[in-house]
Amino acid sequence: MKFEKIQAPKGVREYLPPESQGFEWVREQLIAPAKEAGYQLMELPVFEDTNLFTRGVGESTDVVSKEMYTFEDRGGRSITLRPEGTAGVMRAVIEQNLDRGQLPVKVWYSGQFFRAERPQAGRYRQFYQVGIEAIGIEDPALDAEVIAIADRGFKNLGLKNYQLEITSLGDAQSRASHRVDLLAFISELNLDEETSNRAKINPLRLFDDKRPEMQAAMLKAPILLDYLSEESAANFAAVQRYLKAMRIDFTINPRMVRGLDYYTGTTFEFVHSDLGAQSGIGGGGRYDGLMETLGGQSLSGIGFGLGVDRALLAAIAESTLPSQEFSSDLFIIPLGELAKEEALVIAQGLRLSGVRTELAFGDRALKGAMKAADKSGARYVIVLGESELTARTVELKRMSDGVVTSIKIDQLQNELSRALSLSSNSQ
RNA sequence: GUGGGCGUAGCUCAGCUGGUAGAGCACUCGGUUGUGGUCCGAGAUGUCGCGGGUUCGAGCCCCGUCGUUCACCCCA
Numbered sequence: 436m437k438f439e440k441i442q443a444p445k446g447v448r449e450y451l452p453p454e455s456q457g458f459e460w461v462r463e464q465l466i467a468p469a470k471e472a473g474y475q476l477m478e479l480p481v482f483e484d485t486n487l488f489t490r491g492v493g494e495s496t497d498v499v500s501k502e503m504y505t506f507e508d509r510g511g512r513s514i515t516l517r518p519e520g521t522a523g524v525m526r527a528v529i530e531q532n533l534d535r536g537q538l539p540v541k542v543w544y545s546g547q548f549f550r551a552e553r554p555q556a557g558r559y560r561q562f563y564q565v566g567i568e569a570i571g572i573e574d575p576a577l578d579a580e581v582i583a584i585a586d587r588g589f590k591n592l593g594l595k596n597y598q599l600e601i602t603s604l605g606d607a608q609s610r611a612s613h614r615v616d617l618l619a620f621i622s623e624l625n626l627d628e629e630t631s632n633r634a635k636i637n638p639l640r641l642f643d644d645k646r647p648e649m650q651a652a653m654l655k656a657p658i659l660l661d662y663l664s665e666e667s668a669a670n671f672a673a674v675q676r677y678l679k680a681m682r683i684d685f686t687i688n689p690r691m692v693r694g695l696d697y698y699t700g701t702t703f704e705f706v707h708s709d710l711g712a713q714s715g716i717g718g719g720g721r722y723d724g725l726m727e728t729l730g731g732q733s734l735s736g737i738g739f740g741l742g743v744d745r746a747l748l749a750a751i752a753e754s755t756l757p758s759q760e761f762s763s764d765l766f767i768i769p770l771g772e773l774a775k776e777e778a779l780v781i782a783q784g785l786r787l788s789g790v791r792t793e794l795a796f797g798d799r800a801l802k803g804a805m806k807a808a809d810k811s812g813a814r815y816v817i818v819l820g821e822s823e824l825t826a827r828t829v830e831l832k833r834m835s836d837g838v839v840t841s842i843k844i845d846q847l848q849n850e851l852s853r854a855l856s857l858s859s860n861s862q
Numbered sequence: 863g864u865g866g867g868c869g870u871a872g873c874u875c876a877g878c879u880g881g882u883a884g885a886g887c888a889c890u891c892g893g894u895u896g897u898g899g900u901c902c903g904a905g906a907u908g909u910c911g912c913g914g915g916u917u918c919g920a921g922c923c924c925c926g927u928c929g930u931u932c933a934c935c936c937c938a
Binding site for chain 2: 442445496497498501502519548550552553554555556557558559562563564566629633640643645693694695705711712713715716717718740741742743744745746768770800801802803804805806807808809810816818820821822830832834837839
């Protein structure tokens, strides 16, 4: 009887060893700056009431209108796998009254998100993001800090071929007056049906059209930045000033368009140049009305989401992944039953003191075990046989050059700690 | 949702105008007593994605389907 193999669902990306080590590293590097800045973990469900997204993200967006994984649970409730992170954070903040405490609420999150799109390079139906949100305070310095944290994450990865683009979507008045002029401008253009439908949903989207003739046509379109109210303009100027003070490079892209409806004010995107069509590696911005829309008080927030999958692709493209980071320090090969027991005990002790230790299993021939040790990338190897057990002494072999030194088993921990720190200092 | 490319051993692929499958790498064992990376030798592995059709005969042609990949829409 042979059973058919079951495949992974379409569009999911799995990270298996050894690549998973790079993934784990990237995710940690991306979020570390947020932890250092006092943001705290918020662990949220991956599925939510569908209304959270239709109301929060906006029904007119592509994300909501055609990319959500929505299903009915056994109680007849409409449930959706989260397509982005901010709405869930806001829901939790409102539901648990976190906005009644000290502001801003500063949280980070990390996990899977889901969008039912056609898969493509760097675009998957299940993808990973890390993100932060800072809720309850309107201060351009906070905007600058949030951007700086995202930028630090990418710098932690060693990335160079990326660019930070910022703009401001202004306040409601700024957008309303710009919209009137933009619609007037667009009505003068000869648009095909599909495009003009898109314009009706959100005229700003036309700025993002990739067709050269559209780009050319939109060059003369009125720019939102020219319509900013005095206050919005001052805010945006301050954000730029702060970024410059922190020596964070950016360009102003007045034609930037974000896919989610809730953004207002400062908005930004990180774009990488080596990734093909899906070049956005992160983005975010301020959202003034979201909390109120979701039934909370009227507080503003700002946050970002960084794509872990794409950041990993970028790190691979720029060859910035560390290689030695992931391998063990020591590989123990026991020969015989007694040695096996002893090896387990020794390994436990060494691991407790921070020496990354692997064992050979399965009574393989010594040659095979040495091969396994070699492939593990371990920096040192010891063979534990009868003679070693009686002498309580092992030969510590350094794999890089094969040099062997004789060491008492009791001294193994000290010697290894010293040898490892010496060689890592000299790197 | 739309369009193009691709689907042959674990991996990367070859397979000429249709005649019932190969290479490299990886893997296992060995090159005499317990030491890896090089070298040499031996070995195992495929319903040629799946289903139909054309044909005396299909991995090669046709149709469908699934998957994959790239791009569009859109986005991390």
